[in-house]
Amino acid sequence: MTFRFTTAGESHGRGLVGILEGIPAGLAVPTDRINTELRRRMGGYGRGARMKIEADQIEWLAGVRAGETLGSPIAMLVWNRDWEHWRDVMAPEPDAPGAERRRQVTRPRPGHADLAGSLKYDRQDARDILERASARETVARVACGAVCKLLLEQFGMEIGSHVVELGGVGARHAVPLPVPLNEASDASPVRCLDAEAEREIIARIDAAKAAGDTLGGVVEVIALGVPVGLGSHVSWDRKLDGRLAQALMSIPAVKGVELGLGFAAARRKGSEVHDEIMPGLTRATNRAGGTEGGMTTGEPLVARVAMKPISTLMAPLRTVDLKTGGPAQAQAERSDVTAVPAMGVIAEAMLALVLAQALLEKFGGDALSETKRNFEGYLAQVRARTPRGAGAAS
Ligand code: EPS
Numbered sequence: 001m002t003f004r005f006t007t008a009g010e011s012h013g014r015g016l017v018g019i020l021e022g023i024p025a026g027l028a029v030p031t032d033r034i035n036t037e038l039r040r041r042m043g044g045y046g047r048g049a050r051m052k053i054e055a056d057q058i059e060w061l062a063g064v065r066a067g068e069t070l071g072s073p074i075a076m077l078v079w080n081r082d083w084e085h086w087r088d089v090m091a092p093e094p095d096a097p098g099a100e101r102r103r104q105v106t107r108p109r110p111g112h113a114d115l116a117g118s119l120k121y122d123r124q125d126a127r128d129i130l131e132r133a134s135a136r137e138t139v140a141r142v143a144c145g146a147v148c149k150l151l152l153e154q155f156g157m158e159i160g161s162h163v164v165e166l167g168g169v170g171a172r173h174a175v176p177l178p179v180p181l182n183e184a185s186d187a188s189p190v191r192c193l194d195a196e197a198e199r200e201i202i203a204r205i206d207a208a209k210a211a212g213d214t215l216g217g218v219v220e221v222i223a224l225g226v227p228v229g230l231g232s233h234v235s236w237d238r239k240l241d242g243r244l245a246q247a248l249m250s251i252p253a254v255k256g257v258e259l260g261l262g263f264a265a266a267r268r269k270g271s272e273v274h275d276e277i278m279p280g281l282t283r284a285t286n287r288a289g290g291t292e293g294g295m296t297t298g299e300p301l302v303a304r305v306a307m308k309p310i311s312t313l314m315a316p317l318r319t320v321d322l323k324t325g326g327p328a329q330a331q332a333e334r335s336d337v338t339a340v341p342a343m344g345v346i347a348e349a350m351l352a353l354v355l356a357q358a359l360l361e362k363f364g365g366d367a368l369s370e371t372k373r374n375f376e377g378y379l380a381q382v383r384a385r386t387p388r389g390a391g392a393a394s
Contacts, residue, residue, distance in 0.1 A: 145349020260289025
């Protein structure tokens with residue numbers, strides 16, 4: 001079965017649409033579980049005024065009946081409440097002759113898609129670019145990811161995230177991490193497990209806001225309960241680590257992705273990097289972050305995702321006015337001081353989408369019952385290779 005997903009929608013357009021195809025029939029998809037994920041994405045200290053306007057909730061358009069998936073493409077819609085204030089700017093109808101649109105953007109923001117997009121798509125108004133480049137699009141990703149999380153749950157997998165660094169403040173690593181992770185991280189306004197770091201991060205966000213500046217940071221996203229053998233070593237585009245990196249890197253403003261030790265592995269000796277194999281085929285450590293040879297090892301998947309500071313600055317950087325060609329200050333659109341806590345929720349969704357696709361590739365199934373049968377058969381096969389009972393797939 002082909003698994004694919006796509007989104008449509010502009011930040012101040014009518015709404016966002018997510019379409020997800022390949023989810024088997026018979027999966028219960030309670031609407032409140034999707035909306036909970038959307039609410040989590042809207043949160044986090046440092047978000048701007050837009051999140052006070054919106055109350056993101058899905059409407060099912062297709063693919064679900066009586067609370068269960070049908071196996072057909074699933075379509076979800078989230079209306080933009082802010083559309084009411086932007087109708088005249090964002091209307092799809094042609095302008096009246098001679099009318100000039102409000103809120104044109106001709107002073108591109110360094111770091112945003114404004115300039116490259118305006119040149120590539122030959123637009124005079126960078127709003128034609130930024131409306132789609134806006135991270136608002138991730139609403140639809142999170143909705144599709146929430147459906148994937150429900151699927152993964154059926155196979156014992158659980159995904160969570162927490163902020164490990166924000167505005168240059170690093171959190172002390174909690175060992176072991178709390179389970180369920182999101183219950184603990186969502187209790188913090190910056191989704192950070194270290195209370196001392198949390199206080200310092202909040203102070204830095206306040207200071208950045210006062211200075212008209214923005215902050216980036218790093219999130220750790222983790223999947224527990226992942227069976228051994230998702231993805232494959234046989235071809236470059238089937239390697240799960242590569243697919244994860246692509247999916248996480250596609251989140252707006254993300255500039256780096258690490259799995260396990262990541263860059264630190266390059267600075268250590270082999271004896272300090274590789275995870276020794278123990279009787280029962282378990283691992284002494286999980287420095288690899290849950291993949292070897294482009295396949296899951298059965299250990300938790302652990303990725304760290306680095307986000308640059310948001311490129312809309314209230315104290316703007318230098319740019320060029322595309323109308324005049326002369327020097328100018330970049331456009332200062334309303335925006336967030338930081339969206340790192342929300343990025344963690346989006347990273348969870350992207351991880352869920354990649355894992356759901358890999359799961360369905362391996363086990364197939366038009367109905368959830370069929371996928372489960374195939375999954376159980378495989379687990380039994382792996383268990384037979386781990387006679388001591390313990391094992392990655394148990
Ligand atoms: C976002 C909505 C946007 C921004 C943010 C993400 O709302 P508005 O542009 O109306 O303030 O808050 O977008 C960006 C950071 C960006 O660079 O475009 C959302 O729903 O997440």
